[in-house]
Amino acid sequence: MSSPVLTLISADDPFEQIVAQAEAAVRAGYIADYLAADQATRAWIRYEVEMYDAANPAQPPLMDEIRGLHLPAAA
Template sequence: MPTLTLITFPEPSEPAVDAAEAEVRARYVADYLADVRRGDVIAKDWTLYEIEMYDAANPDLPPLMDEIRGLHLPAAA
């Protein structure tokens, strides 16, 4: 009776998923910065809420909220 051997390899979709994930994160940052620039407090709070939900749904990724908080820190010289 013949036997089959499973040969594993990385999913071809992994780079596409990584690119989509980076695009989502960049869009949240862009939306937040646009809300701040416009002075739209309600939109800013809604974007922050969405970012919190995104972080909760993606615990294996670095928290996006940390990046948002880091936008307001002075740059190191």
């Protein structure tokens, strides 16, 4: 009878990294689309971002980032 084999699972799960990269790309895409859009399209993107935030409550609100685009930078 052979000994049981133990497998070490690393803390850096490649699947989690892929998901994090995809989420970052989606968020960046919304911001890029918002910046390139006209006023009517921006209203629609704000609606989509609100839906995205509602579906992803564990993430920092993307709408806060969108609102922050219009604030002056601190010196």
